[in-house]
Amino acid sequence: MSKSYLEKIDNYVKNGGKIVGTYISGVVDENDLAYMNEWPKELQEIYGLEPLETDVLYPGQSNLINFKGKEYPVYDYCETLINCTGKVLATYTTDFYQNIPAVVEHSHGAGKGYYLACRTDYSFLGKFYEKIASELVPEIPITKFNGRVSIQIRENKSEKNWFVQNFSDKEGKIELSCELVNLLEDVKDKGTISLKPFESKVYKLYR
Numbered sequence: 001m002s003k004s005y006l007e008k009i010d011n012y013v014k015n016g017g018k019i020v021g022t023y024i025s026g027v028v029d030e031n032d033l034a035y036m037n038e039w040p041k042e043l044q045e046i047y048g049l050e051p052l053e054t055d056v057l058y059p060g061q062s063n064l065i066n067f068k069g070k071e072y073p074v075y076d077y078c079e080t081l082i083n084c085t086g087k088v089l090a091t092y093t094t095d096f097y098q099n100i101p102a103v104v105e106h107s108h109g110a111g112k113g114y115y116l117a118c119r120t121d122y123s124f125l126g127k128f129y130e131k132i133a134s135e136l137v138p139e140i141p142i143t144k145f146n147g148r149v150s151i152q153i154r155e156n157k158s159e160k161n162w163f164v165q166n167f168s169d170k171e172g173k174i175e176l177s178c179e180l181v182n183l184l185e186d187v188k189d190k191g192t193i194s195l196k197p198f199e200s201k202v203y204k205l206y207r
Contacts, residue, residue, distance in 0.1 A: 002030040006042040013046050014109030018132065021047055022116045023054065023079045046113035048086035048106030051079045055097070064093045065102040065118065072124035074102070079117040086113075089128075103128070142203065143175040149195065162203040166195040180205060 006026070013019055026043045028034050039050050055078040057063065062073045067090040080097045086106030091099050104115045114132065140162065142151055148168035154161045161183070166172040172195040179190045180203040195201070 001026045001028075001040070005030075006040050010042040010046060010108075013111035013113055016110040018112045018114070018136070019046065020114045020116065020132070023051070023077045023118060044083075046106070046108050047104060047115040048108070048113070049081045049084040049101070049104055049115060051117065052082045054079045055095070063095055063118070065090045065120070065124070066093050067103065067124060067127065072120060074118040074120050074124075076119045078102075078119075081115075081117055086115075089114075092118075141177045141180060141205070143177070145173055145175075148172060149174060160205060164195070164201045164203065166197065166199050169197045171196060176203075178205075 009017075009019060021043070026035070026040050038044075044050055057076055057078065062075050063078050064071045065074055066072075071093060072090075074092075078092065078095075078097065081101050081104065084101050084104055086104040088101040088103070089105055090101075090103035092102050093099075102117050104117075106113050106115070116128075120128075138153075140151065140153065142162055142164065144151055144164075146168075148166065148170075149172045150163075150165045150167060151174075152163040152165075154163065162180070164174060174193050174195060176190050176193060179188050181187075182189045183202040183204055184200070189203070193201075
């Protein structure tokens, strides 16, 4: 990471952005030359920690972390962390770094940095990003009931439009919490709405 890039992500998080960093991040500059003596100050302030060392596991070896009371396997790389000032989301449960932070959340300015000190698998990542995404998704007046229905928002300073698409060959349903204008049919909808197979609807907030 170059100094200019470090400054960019630092400003991004300070101004309300969220970023996820991982093991072996920011150890060299843009010329692959190692940052000497310590991890870059910008990363220390974003993530609220310092990596101390990395345990490189042999193929076939694994370790475990505890996240929300459940254990998940980790592979290949396991960093140990020091000077941790953030909220610990997960800790190692085995080996010489048992109980050391493995996943950390840290507030920086108006935003947050999340640091993953080890290589996990999808069983953990799904739960981890679900937590972050739940804090990012804006409240919308449309609820869907299955993954085959897509809701996309297009907005500017003056209005919002919601594009609803049923990507299934079966009927779907959505729930409108307030009255919205159905732009394609020029009617006002509210409550439970049925979607025909592969049907699309475009909604706008009624004022």
